Amino acid sequence: MNAFRDKVRHWLAANAPRPGDSPAGDEITVAKRFQAALHDAGLAGLTWPEEFGGQGLTAAEQQIFNEEAGAYDLPTALFTIGLGMCGPTLVDLGTTEQKARYVKPLLRGEEVWCQLFSEPGAGSDVASLQTRAVRDGDEWVVNGQKVWTSGAQFSDFGALLARTNPDVPKHKGITMFIVDMHAPGVTVRPLKDMTGRAPFNEVYFDDVRLPGDAVLGEVDAGWAAAVTMLGHERVSIGGSVRRRYDPLAYAGLADLARRTGRAQDPAVRAELAALHTAERALALFNARLRQEADAGTPPGARGSVAKLAGAELAWRAVSVAGLIAGPGAVAWDDEEGDHLALALTAAPASRIAGGTDQVQRTIIGERILGLPKEPQVDRDVPFRELRVGTQRQA
Amino acid sequence: MRLVLDREQEQLRSTVRKMLADHCAPARVREVMESPEGHDLPLWRRISGELGLAGLVVPERHGGSGAGHVERAIVLEELGRALAPVPYFASAVLAVDTVLALGDDTLTADLLPRLASGELIGTIAMGDRGTPTVTATAAGELTGSAAPVLSGDIADVVLVYASAPGGPAWFRAAPAGRTTLRTLDPTRRLARLDFADTPAERVDCADAAAVLEQVRDTAAVALAAEQLGGMSHVLESTAEYAKVRVQFGRPIGSYQAVKHSLADIYIAYEQAVSLARYAAWAADADQEALPLAAATAADFVGPAYFAAAANGLQLHGGIGFTWEHDAHLYYKRAKTSELLFGDPGSRRARLADRLGI
Numbered sequence: 001m002n003a004f005r006d007k008v009r010h011w012l013a014a015n016a017p018r019p020g021d022s023p024a025g026d027e028i029t030v031a032k033r034f035q036a037a038l039h040d041a042g043l044a045g046l047t048w049p050e051e052f053g054g055q056g057l058t059a060a061e062q063q064i065f066n067e068e069a070g071a072y073d074l075p076t077a078l079f080t081i082g083l084g085m086c087g088p089t090l091v092d093l094g095t096t097e098q099k100a101r102y103v104k105p106l107l108r109g110e111e112v113w114c115q116l117f118s119e120p121g122a123g124s125d126v127a128s129l130q131t132r133a134v135r136d137g138d139e140w141v142v143n144g145q146k147v148w149t150s151g152a153q154f155s156d157f158g159a160l161l162a163r164t165n166p167d168v169p170k171h172k173g174i175t176m177f178i179v180d181m182h183a184p185g186v187t188v189r190p191l192k193d194m195t196g197r198a199p200f201n202e203v204y205f206d207d208v209r210l211p212g213d214a215v216l217g218e219v220d221a222g223w224a225a226a227v228t229m230l231g232h233e234r235v236s237i238g239g240s241v242r243r244r245y246d247p248l249a250y251a252g253l254a255d256l257a258r259r260t261g262r263a264q265d266p267a268v269r270a271e272l273a274a275l276h277t278a279e280r281a282l283a284l285f286n287a288r289l290r291q292e293a294d295a296g297t298p299p300g301a302r303g304s305v306a307k308l309a310g311a312e313l314a315w316r317a318v319s320v321a322g323l324i325a326g327p328g329a330v331a332w333d334d335e336e337g338d339h340l341a342l343a344l345t346a347a348p349a350s351r352i353a354g355g356t357d358q359v360q361r362t363i364i365g366e367r368i369l370g371l372p373k374e375p376q377v378d379r380d381v382p383f384r385e386l387r388v389g390t391q392r393q394a
Numbered sequence: 395m396r397l398v399l400d401r402e403q404e405q406l407r408s409t410v411r412k413m414l415a416d417h418c419a420p421a422r423v424r425e426v427m428e429s430p431e432g433h434d435l436p437l438w439r440r441i442s443g444e445l446g447l448a449g450l451v452v453p454e455r456h457g458g459s460g461a462g463h464v465e466r467a468i469v470l471e472e473l474g475r476a477l478a479p480v481p482y483f484a485s486a487v488l489a490v491d492t493v494l495a496l497g498d499d500t501l502t503a504d505l506l507p508r509l510a511s512g513e514l515i516g517t518i519a520m521g522d523r524g525t526p527t528v529t530a531t532a533a534g535e536l537t538g539s540a541a542p543v544l545s546g547d548i549a550d551v552v553l554v555y556a557s558a559p560g561g562p563a564w565f566r567a568a569p570a571g572r573t574t575l576r577t578l579d580p581t582r583r584l585a586r587l588d589f590a591d592t593p594a595e596r597v598d599c600a601d602a603a604a605v606l607e608q609v610r611d612t613a614a615v616a617l618a619a620e621q622l623g624g625m626s627h628v629l630e631s632t633a634e635y636a637k638v639r640v641q642f643g644r645p646i647g648s649y650q651a652v653k654h655s656l657a658d659i660y661i662a663y664e665q666a667v668s669l670a671r672y673a674a675w676a677a678d679a680d681q682e683a684l685p686l687a688a689a690t691a692a693d694f695v696g697p698a699y700f701a702a703a704a705n706g707l708q709l710h711g712g713i714g715f716t717w718e719h720d721a722h723l724y725y726k727r728a729k730t731s732e733l734l735f736g737d738p739g740s741r742r743a744r745l746a747d748r749l750g751i
Contacts, residue, residue: 254749254751257751258751263751266743269742269743269746269751270739270742270743270746272746272749272751273693273742273743273745273746273749273751274693274742276690276745276749277669277690277693277694277745278694280669280690281665281666281668281669281690281694282665284397284665284668284669284671284672285664285665285667285668287395287397287668288397288398288667288668288671291396291397291398292398295398302664305660305661305664305665308657308661309661309665358650358654360657361650361653361654361657361658362650362653362654362657364657364660364661365647365653365654365656365657366653368660369629369633369647369653369656369657369660370633370637371633371636371637371645371647371648371652371653371656372637372644372645372647372648373648374648374649374650375644375648
């Protein structure tokens with residue numbers, strides 16, 4: 001383990017970009033180059049099977065890597081969805097051919113992936129999605145609209161959920177597909193969020209043709225595949241690397257308080273201490289989940305705990321930042337102000353993306369605590385008879 | 395660091411849980427709490443004498459089992475879960491840890507084997523939030539009062555942290571008076587110990603305040619474990635109730651307001667487990683990390699247990715407010731544990747000190 005830590009530390013020291021670096025090429029080029037180098041060094045896909053280009057190591061090595069990587073701001077955000085969600089799902093459900101074709105390029109950062117689940121009428125209730133895939137000979141023809149698709153504009157492939165049978169209840173007629181984002185009929189439109197950036201998109205499918213072997217898992221078994229992927233997502237969101245340069249991490253805010261002379265205020269001290277506690281609670285929970293996974297207990301629905309605690313932590317950090325910065329958080333002329341404002345405006349997303357707080361609490365209540373479900377009025381009704389979003393079905 | 399229990403540790407947990415199910419059922423807890431003595435001494439003898447659980451952190455050469463803080467934490471979790479009215483925390487945590495931290499050969503040889511076996515019940519009087527409330531003369535006579543002292547009503551041995559002419563020091567003394575206090579938590583006896591020119595035996599140590607700090611850290615680790623056990627009971631019993639209690643034609647646990655409130659208890663519990671287990675691991679394996687780990691666990695787990703007990707009680711509705719239901723016992727234990735060694739504000743200030751802010 002120490003040898004592994006040394007290896008990671010040395011490699012990062014030699015290869016990780018530092019603040020102020022201006023590497024050649026645009027962000028996408030830089031990110032792809034870095035991911036390839038990471039893979040060449042044997043540090044990508046640590047817990048993935050060796051036969052598909054992974055390292056076949058345990059969560060303990062992943063934990064070590066995350067700890068060491070926390071000292072840097074690695075350009076890996078582009079691959080979050082591919083590495084955190086699509087890749088693990090491919091490994092779980094893909095055919096031998098699919099795994100051979102897609103996993104290694106994904107790991108090396110040669111091909112970027114996105115996740116095509118949500119729709120205007122299918123938010124928390126993803127299973128009510130309306131995008132349709134209709135068989136045409138050996139192929140499928142896809143029509144519909146997706147939304148909140150992070151990184152679609154940079155993606156080569158997407159994991160798509162589409163309705164393949166509207167005559168059965170909603171969960172039973174969905175299939176997961178691998179879709180080529182460069183295929184004719186795929187249109188990606190950036191969607192501006194409340195921070196003013198456009199990290200996500202609307203994606204339109206107009207008679208997009210998919211080959212028969214684009215099905216991931218079984219036809220009409222897409223809901224189970226989606227649940228698998230969402231489980232990976234929650235673990236991935238809550239358990240992601242916390243960066244030392246994060247302006248809303250405890251260390252960054254404690255530093256801000258010291259530099260601005262606010263560290264003597266007892267209220268600031270107390271809130272900073274509480275933030276540290278919350279950060280440690282989540283970090284140790286994630287570490288424990290990884291150790292349990294290594295010992296044979298998968299995280300299951302407990303990924304929702306990490307997701308919720310992460311959202312609470314983000315919210316707490318925002319309030320501490322305001323306490324420290326005061327009026328400086330609302331008007332500024334320096335880069336620090338930019339970071340803080342971005343963090344403040346981005347904070348609400350943590351309670352929505354990847355399943356709202358309310359959805360996560362319901363998951364915990366039902367799957368972990370075994371509480372009875374709400375009466376479900378749509379469970380046994382054919383999909384075509386349901387009302388979805390704000391509309392009736394066509 | 396190690397945050398999961400091994401097979402032997404899980405075995406220890408099930409042994410203790412089974413023993414407490416047999417000998418410390420809720421009816422027995424109520425019988426003891428309503429008795430004048432307020433301590434279940436037969437159960438204490440079983441725990442300490444028969445099972446050897448009072449000496450888990452005591453080295454084998456001093457009559458203990460030399461297991462460790464993680465093992466003691468497991469026992470404390472189970473005791474907290476059952477609200478076991480035994481002087482374990484006073485004797486097997488506070489007194490044992492103080493003797494170990496003092497490192498005095500004579501005191502160790504005299505007390506540790508008998509504390510480990512349960513032959514003696516010990517406790518400590520440490521003053522208010524780290525400030526002594528008892529004063530010693532140069533001749534070693536103690537004057538003043540200390541309260542609340544855990545199991546101070548029955549302790550055979552009392553170690554006192556007192557201010558003395560050359561700075562604070564530790565003494566072994568028999569108090570001149572003991573008063574059993576009225577307590578919020580009926581399952582845990584607390585006393586005031588009075589000293590009036592009381593002769594005492596000074597225990598020499600290099601740094602009495604550092605000993606107190608060490609004891610407060612390991613006690614915080616132990617308390618977090620005990621709180622965790624109570625929290626697990628609150629979570630399980632409330633979830634069970636929400637599954638069987640039907641209103642408006644449905645189990646109340648199917649309503650989101652109830653379901654989400656229980657989910658919040660679970661989220662806090664899972665994080666509390668992680669912090670408490672890390673702190674126990676640090677007490678065994680990483681002395682340098684212990685002060686911060688202990689202060690962090692204390693900051694989170696105490697308030698989390700009380701919130702769980704309070705919300706759990708609310709989720710029971712009217713029955714939760716009755717004397718007959720056990721919800722109030724956990725509520726009272728949780729608030730007592732949260733305040734026993736200091737208030738949340740000073741605890742958080744202590745954490746901020748350790749963080750260097």
